[in-house]
Amino acid sequence: MSEVALLAQRSVVRTLRQPAMVVPSLVFPLLLLSINTSGLETATHLPGFPTNSYFQFALAIPFIQGALFSANSAGTNVASDIESGFLNRLALTPLRRVSLMLGQLTGILALGLIQALTFVVVGLAFGDGIAAGPAGVVVLVLLSLTISLAFGAIGAFVALRAGNGEAVQGTFPLFFAALFLSSMSLPRDLIETDWFRTVATWNPVSYMLEGIRSLVIEGWDAEALALGFACAGGIALIAVAAAGSALRTRMVRT
Amino acid sequence: MSRGSFFSVARAVAWRNIHNWATNPALVIPGVLFPMFFFTAFAGGLSRIDNVPGFDYGAGYTTFVYGFVLLQAATFGGVFSSFSIARDFESGFSRRLMLGAANRGGIVAGYWIAALVRALTNIGVITVVALLVGLEVHGSGIDIVGLYTLAFLMNAFALLFGTGVAMRLRTMQAGPAIQTPAFLLLFLAPVWVPYDLLTGWVQAAASVNPLTLVLEAGRGFLAGDPTKVLPAFAVVALLVSVSVLWARGGLRSAERVA
Amino acid sequence: MSDAAIETQGLVREFKKGPRAVDGIDLRVEPGEVYGFLGPNGAGKSTTVHMLTTLLPPSAGRAWVAGHDIVEDGAAVRATIGAALQDAALDPYLTGREHMKLQTALHGMRGAEARERSDALLQRVGLVQAADRRVGGYSGGMKRRLDLALALVHRPRILFLDEPTTGLDPQSRSALWEEVQRLAADRGVTVFLTTQYLEEADVLADRVGIIDRGHIVAEGTPEELKAEIGRPSVEAIPRDPDQLAYTKQVLARFGESVTGSPKGASVRLSGGDAQLAEVVRALDAANIEIQELQLHAPTLDDVFLAKTGRSLEGEAEREVAAA
Numbered sequence: 001m002s003e004v005a006l007l008a009q010r011s012v013v014r015t016l017r018q019p020a021m022v023v024p025s026l027v028f029p030l031l032l033l034s035i036n037t038s039g040l041e042t043a044t045h046l047p048g049f050p051t052n053s054y055f056q057f058a059l060a061i062p063f064i065q066g067a068l069f070s071a072n073s074a075g076t077n078v079a080s081d082i083e084s085g086f087l088n089r090l091a092l093t094p095l096r097r098v099s100l101m102l103g104q105l106t107g108i109l110a111l112g113l114i115q116a117l118t119f120v121v122v123g124l125a126f127g128d129g130i131a132a133g134p135a136g137v138v139v140l141v142l143l144s145l146t147i148s149l150a151f152g153a154i155g156a157f158v159a160l161r162a163g164n165g166e167a168v169q170g171t172f173p174l175f176f177a178a179l180f181l182s183s184m185s186l187p188r189d190l191i192e193t194d195w196f197r198t199v200a201t202w203n204p205v206s207y208m209l210e211g212i213r214s215l216v217i218e219g220w221d222a223e224a225l226a227l228g229f230a231c232a233g234g235i236a237l238i239a240v241a242a243a244g245s246a247l248r249t250r251m252v253r254t
Numbered sequence: 255m256s257r258g259s260f261f262s263v264a265r266a267v268a269w270r271n272i273h274n275w276a277t278n279p280a281l282v283i284p285g286v287l288f289p290m291f292f293f294t295a296f297a298g299g300l301s302r303i304d305n306v307p308g309f310d311y312g313a314g315y316t317t318f319v320y321g322f323v324l325l326q327a328a329t330f331g332g333v334f335s336s337f338s339i340a341r342d343f344e345s346g347f348s349r350r351l352m353l354g355a356a357n358r359g360g361i362v363a364g365y366w367i368a369a370l371v372r373a374l375t376n377i378g379v380i381t382v383v384a385l386l387v388g389l390e391v392h393g394s395g396i397d398i399v400g401l402y403t404l405a406f407l408m409n410a411f412a413l414l415f416g417t418g419v420a421m422r423l424r425t426m427q428a429g430p431a432i433q434t435p436a437f438l439l440l441f442l443a444p445v446w447v448p449y450d451l452l453t454g455w456v457q458a459a460a461s462v463n464p465l466t467l468v469l470e471a472g473r474g475f476l477a478g479d480p481t482k483v484l485p486a487f488a489v490v491a492l493l494v495s496v497s498v499l500w501a502r503g504g505l506r507s508a509e510r511v512a
Numbered sequence: 513m514s515d516a517a518i519e520t521q522g523l524v525r526e527f528k529k530g531p532r533a534v535d536g537i538d539l540r541v542e543p544g545e546v547y548g549f550l551g552p553n554g555a556g557k558s559t560t561v562h563m564l565t566t567l568l569p570p571s572a573g574r575a576w577v578a579g580h581d582i583v584e585d586g587a588a589v590r591a592t593i594g595a596a597l598q599d600a601a602l603d604p605y606l607t608g609r610e611h612m613k614l615q616t617a618l619h620g621m622r623g624a625e626a627r628e629r630s631d632a633l634l635q636r637v638g639l640v641q642a643a644d645r646r647v648g649g650y651s652g653g654m655k656r657r658l659d660l661a662l663a664l665v666h667r668p669r670i671l672f673l674d675e676p677t678t679g680l681d682p683q684s685r686s687a688l689w690e691e692v693q694r695l696a697a698d699r700g701v702t703v704f705l706t707t708q709y710l711e712e713a714d715v716l717a718d719r720v721g722i723i724d725r726g727h728i729v730a731e732g733t734p735e736e737l738k739a740e741i742g743r744p745s746v747e748a749i750p751r752d753p754d755q756l757a758y759t760k761q762v763l764a765r766f767g768e769s770v771t772g773s774p775k776g777a778s779v780r781l782s783g784g785d786a787q788l789a790e791v792v793r794a795l796d797a798a799n800i801e802i803q804e805l806q807l808h809a810p811t812l813d814d815v816f817l818a819k820t821g822r823s824l825e826g827e828a829e830r831e832v833a834a835a
Binding site (some may be wrong): 003006010013014017020078081084085088089090091092093094095128252253254 | 514549563567568569582583584586587589590591594595597598599600601602603604605606610614615617618620646662666
């Protein structure tokens, strides 16, 4: 088995063996989706609201919330390896750093795939379907994986930089803020409060939500998809590069 | 021989908890930040909801959301304070308290005082932020006293409920067991829109959720239009009474293994 | 290129805003030797090990492990060494067998070879029964044994053990000692062992280097080092505790006072063990009834005391008290 496959396997196995990490990342977003849908269905009566179903509108949110849990899980796992000295053990083998990085990221993507498929199934079962059809589902999963990778790599970067789990937990409120200060609850053009609308417009999470939403509600919206992938992909690239650099510093070997 | 009374024990336990909380940013910051996020996200992001037909709350959407966030801060303040009890059991520190305190009821009282101080701080910060972003308070002085009394009673209920769970489970595994019911109690209620505008199963849940009464009474105080005051206080008094018994049972359970 | 198993010349490691953790260490370990690196906490033992295992670059000086320069040829060093460091460094969510599978694969072993090697090592460290349980449920002793097995996967010629028995019960400690002795005797593995336990260094090491505040203050076989001090100490515990001060006074003329039991008086005999009879006569003449009289041979702690003015065991007690 190649180094990457070996470490990817370990990453996936240890994630799946922590139900306390996996189950909330699936259950909580779905519970909130259900509550929000019932609570805010009347928002669809606002002039200009893009759909008659708040469920369809809100379906994009669990994909982002799931990615936040991925960030927490990835960061916690990396921090645990550092604190326990397991990273030093790996450093003493012929293992290449890039393999370790790729293996770690594979674990993030595995959890992200489980989340994405779960939310798609729920969306199809309880909603009005995905407007973009089967091909749209594939694109939706790809976008969701890119988002998971972006946040997961940020979590790994924080852990590698700080070397402990408390720092990872400390970033959770920041991720929360990023989600809340976006077009999470209403479309951007229906946000009345000026400063909030400005923040949401600058917030890349808004575009990730809108990219997913466009596939669910409208079908194929090239601009929304391009912006969604650009934001998620851009953050993923930067975060992976930062994590790689932090790994070079953390796993220093002569 | 110990001469500690109920009050001296309560004071000592309260001091320790307040000191630990105040000197640990990891404990202070979430209690303040989370309600603030909710407030800014919903008051800012959902402000157009007051244009929805049937939304007739006179004091505006910001005040409507503040009513919920206040109760959320108070309730979760009690919940987070009860985590420190679970932590004390897990670390073994509770054994020191149980052995050293002449009056063990004072231990629970001490935790409650600390919870009150935390809640006061969190609520204070959130209220200042709310005022800065346009909170309109139409209620009189008595209405405001009524509002904050409800909030602090909810804080006490949450703390006592969490205490009972923590003292029975005696590990940090109590965390989810405390947090989940509190979360459901808060969110299966008219959070973003009034009760009449809720739909589906959440409306059904809200119709039996005691917090719905408390929330509506609180929002009534803010709007200067007190509503369902007696039922709300009756419900909260009942919740606090039951939770006192629950906490006492937890203490007895913990004493059997101390 | 050095023919020693491990050789250092003026090895230094500085950290920002702190004293030098390692301040110019010269040492040489021959192939097949068990070298004990003894010193209190904070002396620089682990920092030295981290440098020699290529996990930390030195600030100055040079070192060679298995003939390879630790800075210029790190990969070659890592291929020839095994290390069980201070943390057991295990993943609590993997089983013992899965750890072995990962380690063998990372060292390029495949299929039957990897399986056989895993089984053999698990057998050797007594973890066959527990192999399929997650490591999170292992005791401290079991974790240490698995750690050692993982360090041996690729048959290293040189093994670094950083405080391997800290926190273990006496039984687990003995088991680990036996394994180290077997490795050195049967397989000719060079073992570089750091420890703060005198007995461990005494029992296991062919040679001992004593490190304090980043410097090696003494080096030699345990017998050589103790012989340098040469002189035994005598401890007298009076039957009547009120006579303790008087007992100390009587013994004071036979040598300098040393740390012993709080109930007794202890001195290092300036004239060696031949003075024992004089001590007994002096105590008798002073009408001091003695409950217990013991003659102690010099220990490595006495060596440390002689070289640094401090007791190694006293350092450990002070750290426990401070904690």
